[in-house]
Amino acid sequence: MSYTHEDLAELQAKSLKMQGHIRRQTFSPEMEKSLRRFSSWEVSELIFKVNQSTFRGRLAADPSLPSGEVEEDGRQRWYTLDEINEIRRRMKVNRRSLMPKRPANKRAFRAAIANFKGGAGKSTVALHFAHAAALDGYRVLVVDFDPQATLSHSMGLNDVAEDYTVWGIMARDLIRETDRMNSASVAAESGVQLPTRKLPDSIRDMGLGELRNTDFIKPTAWSAIDIVPSCANAAFVEFASAQYRHLNPEWSFFAAVSRYLDSIPADAYDLVIFDCPPAIGYQSMNAVFAADMLYIPSGPGYWEYDSTTSFIGQLAEALEDLSHGFPAGNLKLPKVFTDIRFLMTRYEPGNDLHRAMFDAFRKVFEGHVAEHPIEMTRAVEQSGRFLSSVYEIDYRDMTRETWRRARATFDQAYEEFRDTILKAWDQLEDEA
Numbered sequence: 001m002s003y004t005h006e007d008l009a010e011l012q013a014k015s016l017k018m019q020g021h022i023r024r025q026t027f028s029p030e031m032e033k034s035l036r037r038f039s040s041w042e043v044s045e046l047i048f049k050v051n052q053s054t055f056r057g058r059l060a061a062d063p064s065l066p067s068g069e070v071e072e073d074g075r076q077r078w079y080t081l082d083e084i085n086e087i088r089r090r091m092k093v094n095r096r097s098l099m100p101k102r103p104a105n106k107r108a109f110r111a112a113i114a115n116f117k118g119g120a121g122k123s124t125v126a127l128h129f130a131h132a133a134a135l136d137g138y139r140v141l142v143v144d145f146d147p148q149a150t151l152s153h154s155m156g157l158n159d160v161a162e163d164y165t166v167w168g169i170m171a172r173d174l175i176r177e178t179d180r181m182n183s184a185s186v187a188a189e190s191g192v193q194l195p196t197r198k199l200p201d202s203i204r205d206m207g208l209g210e211l212r213n214t215d216f217i218k219p220t221a222w223s224a225i226d227i228v229p230s231c232a233n234a235a236f237v238e239f240a241s242a243q244y245r246h247l248n249p250e251w252s253f254f255a256a257v258s259r260y261l262d263s264i265p266a267d268a269y270d271l272v273i274f275d276c277p278p279a280i281g282y283q284s285m286n287a288v289f290a291a292d293m294l295y296i297p298s299g300p301g302y303w304e305y306d307s308t309t310s311f312i313g314q315l316a317e318a319l320e321d322l323s324h325g326f327p328a329g330n331l332k333l334p335k336v337f338t339d340i341r342f343l344m345t346r347y348e349p350g351n352d353l354h355r356a357m358f359d360a361f362r363k364v365f366e367g368h369v370a371e372h373p374i375e376m377t378r379a380v381e382q383s384g385r386f387l388s389s390v391y392e393i394d395y396r397d398m399t400r401e402t403w404r405r406a407r408a409t410f411d412q413a414y415e416e417f418r419d420t421i422l423k424a425w426d427q428l429e430d431e432a
């Protein structure tokens, strides 16, 4: 037998048909992902952390507050995310505001979920943290840097044109930075006219230079979450970026997304979460460079420890390389993070080997290890079958105990993540 790229293409075509079928079954008939309502038990005890009867009392006392909807199973009321957020803005419990903490005059905090190890749990962590943060009242932008587009697909974005991905942001940045450098060298008072850097027409003709900031941002089924999505074009993006870098060697390619995020209004979002690809490359370096904090998920096995170790080594080298050889402009080099943390994933507390590995992580990385690992749970597999997170799955569709434990492990890990951010947020420069 002999096979070529044509056979691969044929296998893929079959697979895509199946994918479409799965999406039609799991999302609404229009293939649009939608978000369920949340019960008054979830809203009071899990989201606002107030006693359920206190919460019901407050709602009863003020009929102008959203009243949700009663579903078939009877007594509970179910609220949309927008209703929850309206209640959050308007209700106080024991004079305590339900709004999440956010320092004044700061831009959104940027956290990269990164590890070059494949399957470490990056996308699962990014998805669950984004959902947990949205339920906590934050406005979230997620950036999918991975051309596997796992996060984009799980957030319901399937047909994304490549112009509107991180690649588009990078290509636009190349055009704009090259123009800026050219006009700066003409304007230089030294009298020495620097050579003009030329970009081929083929790049300018793509029209990417004219794209607006908002063109890259798409809404999701969660009103509090937007996404800069990705699409499957891995090799292409990395090849194209290498070629572009060659066209203008002074272009600080790794800072493209950072510059893009700097140009978004400081108060548009609270948190920006990056899902990174399992490789070192142009996209992952952009993610790391734009991040205020690195959160590094790792599985509990020895080989995962091994590759996490090599990840931080490669990253250290790559960041060191970037800190020389580029015209500084307004870049701050070397890159500084407010925090670097390791998060153990797929952890089984009853497994001696996992416990030993967790201890080893703590011994080696000391204060850099998140205290709450994310436990291995069937709920991730079950909710993943519906292209959803544990937060999105209705607990009535699963064994209640499995759902609660899964939710608790993600909640604890998220709360630690949030508290780490709250400690570091003040270190960001004030916005004018």
Ligand SMILES: Nc1ncnc2c1ncn2[C@@H]1O[C@H](COP(=O)(O)OP(=O)(O)OP(=O)(O)O)[C@@H](O)[C@H]1O
Pocket (backbone or CB within 6 Å): 117, 118, 119, 120, 121, 122, 123, 124, 125, 146, 148, 150, 276, 277, 278, 345, 346, 347, 374, 375, 376, 377, 378, 380, 381, 384
């Ligand atoms: N806490 C968990 N419990 C059970 N299964 C999990 C858990 N976390 C992740 N998984 C499973 O492990 C697999 C890999 O997870 P995920 O896709 O999040 O990793 P990744 O690091 O993003 O992978 P890649 O490097 O390919 O981007 C998935 O099948 C996911 O469902």
Ligand SMILES: [Mg+2]
Pocket (backbone or CB within 6 Å): 122, 123, 124, 146, 150, 275, 276
């Ligand atoms: Mg992933």
